[in-house]
Amino acid sequence: MSRKTKIAVLGSGRGSNFVSLANACNDGSLPAEIVMVISDVKDARILQLAQELRLPSKFIEPGKYRTKLDETAETDYVATLLNSGAEWVALAGFMRILKGDFLRAFEQKVINIHPSLLPAFPGLEAWKQAHEYGVRVSGCTVHLVDHGIDTGSILAQGVVPVIEGDTPESLHRRIQEEEHKLYPRTLARLFNGEISIGQLV
Numbered sequence: 001m002s003r004k005t006k007i008a009v010l011g012s013g014r015g016s017n018f019v020s021l022a023n024a025c026n027d028g029s030l031p032a033e034i035v036m037v038i039s040d041v042k043d044a045r046i047l048q049l050a051q052e053l054r055l056p057s058k059f060i061e062p063g064k065y066r067t068k069l070d071e072t073a074e075t076d077y078v079a080t081l082l083n084s085g086a087e088w089v090a091l092a093g094f095m096r097i098l099k100g101d102f103l104r105a106f107e108q109k110v111i112n113i114h115p116s117l118l119p120a121f122p123g124l125e126a127w128k129q130a131h132e133y134g135v136r137v138s139g140c141t142v143h144l145v146d147h148g149i150d151t152g153s154i155l156a157q158g159v160v161p162v163i164e165g166d167t168p169e170s171l172h173r174r175i176q177e178e179e180h181k182l183y184p185r186t187l188a189r190l191f192n193g194e195i196s197i198g199q200l201v
């Protein structure tokens with residue numbers, strides 16, 4: 001059997017992308033193993049889902065800030081991830097900006113999925129921003145995480161056309177369907193060596 005890459009998933013919410021990654025690990029299309037799931041929200045659905053799937057999971061207090069981890073929390077997150085043996089960290093709706101020691105501990109090893117065609121519409125509720133702007137196509141982006149907000153090198157994008165009568169919510173639903181295919185597929189290509197981080201812009 002080929003080697004499985006150890007990944008951790010961080011999320012703050014519903015966890016639908018986490019489930020798509022877990023399913024892909026189970027059916028063998030993603031040569032990876034989820035070794036840890038962490039949330040900054042105590043009652044987040046992603047933690048319940050991880051328990052149902054019998055995967056190691058943990059709520060870790062994020063500390064005093066609203067949009068980032070404080071120093072103690074950052075240390076806790078990094079220690080938990082290193083102890084789990086995770087080689088890569090996949091963000092799946094994790095609502096805090098990662099910086100400093102976290103990104104140094106997992107240099108070029110933190111991946112995110114964002115619900116727009118970056119560099120258009122970084123930040124919150126990107127599908128809503130895109131809908132309000134009146135774009136005719138939107139989609140999602142899998143990218144490396146750097147110090148900026150949704151600014152890291154792009155690994156893959158999936159296009160979702162805007163259709164007549166779309167609301168921000170209906171557009172978001174279709175973007176999420178695309179995310180659930182794109183994220184596991186992109187990580188599989190990365191772990192199979194079909195995408196090389198060193199060759200990204």
Ligand code: GRF
Nearest residue numbers: 014015016017093113114115
């Ligand atoms: C996704 O739309 C993702 O693009 C964004 O946060 C959302 C998370 O959804 N970063 P879920 O928790 O995976 O359902």
